[in-house]
Amino acid sequence: MTQIDYFLSPISPNVYLASTRAEEIAARHGATLVYRPVDVGGLFARTGGTPLPERHENRKAYRLQELRRQSAKRGLPLTLRPAHFPTNPAPASYAIIAAQAAADKGAGGDVGALVHALARACWAEDRDIAADDVVRDCLSAAGFDPGLADSGLLAGAETYSTNLEDAVARGVFGVPFWIVADDDERFWGQDRLDDLEAHLASRG
Template identity: 65%
Template sequence: MAHIDYFFATISPYTYLAGTRLEEIAARHGASVTYKPFDIMQLFSRTGGLPPKDRHPSRQEYRLIDIERSAALLGEPITMKPAFWPANPAPSSYAIIAAQAAVARGDAGDLAALVASVTRACWLEDRDVADDDVIRACLTAAGFDPGLADSGLLAGAETYSANLEEAVARGVFGAPFYVTEDGERFWGVDRLSHLDAHLSGQI
């Protein structure tokens, strides 16, 4: 069975725009997915990038243009200036890590829906994804116990930190980022078609 490690940030607009497209591709190819949320601001500093606010004005301007165009092409509504951005991504990431552990134990719940719900809360619904009530609502909407927002925080913090180190070690420098079991890397929602083609054996 093919496998995809999915590196993403819960405050990334492109992670939001990716929606559940990865999971649709994975389902077509019988591939499994491991969710690896990480601190994208730390990743930028570790891999030669800059947080958006520190980029040259030309880059900041083009980033907004690209987000708006990408949203239009994908048919996804988006709030271009979210009320709570950049929020602290750690609490929502810990909840996703806890939810993934719950699924591994056999609990019900939809991880793809959870990631989509969290990123939609940030980039469409003007909600603070660092707020416990928002996180609990996202967990509930995805079929998880909302109490996961308050459980396994130490394990969540350790995994979150380990995900960043793994991302750096494996050549990840942005989000969303997809790494296959054979080491192929694909960066961005606009490269999901390349991932699909790779899993199909076309490239």
């Protein structure tokens, strides 16, 4: 079965705008998604990205217009200036890592739904995804034990660091970023999901 590694951060508006389309594409083509949360600040520092506060005003203004257009295109409500952005994405990222590990062991739950719930909490619901109660609510809503928010902390921190190293080594420089594992085909941005699907279709 084809594996697609999904490098992401739940604090990214474009991860929110990706919604669950990657999951739908993977299902149509018999592929498996593996969720790899990364520290975007660390990723930018390692790969030449510019953090949002340091970008030129022209780029900031364009970003807001593009977010507005893309949210309308996708039919997803989005707050351009959320009450809790920026915030620390690590607790939510650790929860995703713990949920992925639980799902790998057959413990149930929907990791894609969890990723979207956390991103939606920030970008559409004005909730702080660094807050324990928000992380627990999202875990529960996605079918996972909310206790993963605590039990997955140590392993989550270790995997979070490993994910960053793997991302840099494999050519990742932003999120959302998908890599088809067996042929190293890479796709950056929620607006490249159609290209990901076309690539999977071309493989037969």
